[in-house]
Amino acid sequence: MNSNKNCHNQLIKIFPNFSESISLKNLFLNQNLRKLGTHLRPFVYANFITSLDGRISLVHSKIKDHVVPETIANKRDWRLFQELATQADGILVSGRYMRQLAKNTAQDGFPVSTKSSYQDLIKWRISQGLSPQPAIIIISSSLDFTLSEKLLNSDRSIYVAIGSNGNLEKIRRFEEKGIRIIIAGSNIQVEGRQLITALGQARMSTIYMAAGSQVFHTLIKDHQIDRLYLTHALKLLGGTHFDTLLSGDQLALPAEFKLHALYYDKKSSENEINQLFAIYDRCS
Ligand SMILES: NC(=O)c1ccc[n+]([C@@H]2O[C@H](COP(=O)([O-])OP(=O)(O)OC[C@H]3O[C@@H](n4cnc5c(N)ncnc54)[C@H](OP(=O)(O)O)[C@@H]3O)[C@@H](O)[C@H]2O)c1
Numbered sequence: 001m002n003s004n005k006n007c008h009n010q011l012i013k014i015f016p017n018f019s020e021s022i023s024l025k026n027l028f029l030n031q032n033l034r035k036l037g038t039h040l041r042p043f044v045y046a047n048f049i050t051s052l053d054g055r056i057s058l059v060h061s062k063i064k065d066h067v068v069p070e071t072i073a074n075k076r077d078w079r080l081f082q083e084l085a086t087q088a089d090g091i092l093v094s095g096r097y098m099r100q101l102a103k104n105t106a107q108d109g110f111p112v113s114t115k116s117s118y119q120d121l122i123k124w125r126i127s128q129g130l131s132p133q134p135a136i137i138i139i140s141s142s143l144d145f146t147l148s149e150k151l152l153n154s155d156r157s158i159y160v161a162i163g164s165n166g167n168l169e170k171i172r173r174f175e176e177k178g179i180r181i182i183i184a185g186s187n188i189q190v191e192g193r194q195l196i197t198a199l200g201q202a203r204m205s206t207i208y209m210a211a212g213s214q215v216f217h218t219l220i221k222d223h224q225i226d227r228l229y230l231t232h233a234l235k236l237l238g239g240t241h242f243d244t245l246l247s248g249d250q251l252a253l254p255a256e257f258k259l260h261a262l263y264y265d266k267k268s269s270e271n272e273i274n275q276l277f278a279i280y281d282r283c284s
Pocket residue numbers: 047048049050055056057058065066067068093094095096097139140141142143144145162163188189190191210211212213214215216218243
């Protein structure tokens with residue numbers, strides 16, 4: 001492992017084959033996720049960073065809202081997050097995230113980031129014959145969010161997914177702005193299987209779940225998550241108001257996973273953290 005912080009780009013691969021030096025850059029891009037899905041059966045993957053005590057979010061002392069804990073969010077994990085988004089036809093986000101974006105309390109805008117350090121990823125999409133940015137699919141039952149002019153004027157496709165009892169007036173207002181509506185659910189809530197089938201019919205074959213524990217539950221309970229990318233930040237955080245990666249009703253059958261790969265990212269400077277990048281595949 002290179003201990004020089006200026007060239008620190010290496011990880012230790014622990015599983016399946018041990019290797020002392022693997023490059024962080026393009027680690028997830030090289031997984032070729034686009035080969036794993038079809039329009040008939042899209043490949044659906046989720047990604048979280050969690051503390052050792054299972055926190056994916058904590059209440060921020062100033063913002064007074066749940067956000068990814070600042071003490072675990074880090075650039076190296078963020079690079080991999082962007083690489084996952086790069087391979088997606090569509091990215092699932094929540095209505096709540098849209099409200100956070102409007103208040104400027106969300107972690108960042110939508111991936112793929114247009115910052116200079118991620119330009120290689122946008123170029124990669126174009127080289128694959130893809131649009132520069134994946135579509136955004138907003139899952140909401142309240143439809144209680146607005147879309148910024150910047151997003152509406154971008155060339156990104158935008159979908160809103162809702163159950164069949166969604167508010168018709170709000171749906172009409174979104175449609176007038178050119179947003180595509182997906183009805184996926186027999187009541188007001190979106191149902192996982194119907195959602196993924198509809199996105200496949202919309203010609204999507206790789207779908208990235210970038211929302212939180214409720215959307216994850218919606219998909220897990222309908223057996224729609226194929227792979228989980230989980231960054232274990234090796235820190236204990238505590239705190240009494242937090243989210244874990246799955247919320248909602250207890251699953252009738254636990255969702256079982258197997259280890260696909262595991263990497264150790266050892267910190268080489270004070271502003272980095274020790275973390276494990278784990279990849280889990282859903283057992284069929
Ligand atoms: N550490 C990490 O890697 C990570 C990753 C993602 C998120 N997070 C954190 O997790 C917390 C929650 O994230 P989040 O709000 O984006 O995600 P979420 O908890 O999955 O989504 C909540 C919102 O999504 C909508 N929703 C969820 N399931 C639905 C369904 N089946 N049908 C219709 N609408 C549904 C609802 O929106 P409406 O209220 O509009 O109806 C609901 O309020 C945040 O603090 C976030 O920072 C952490």
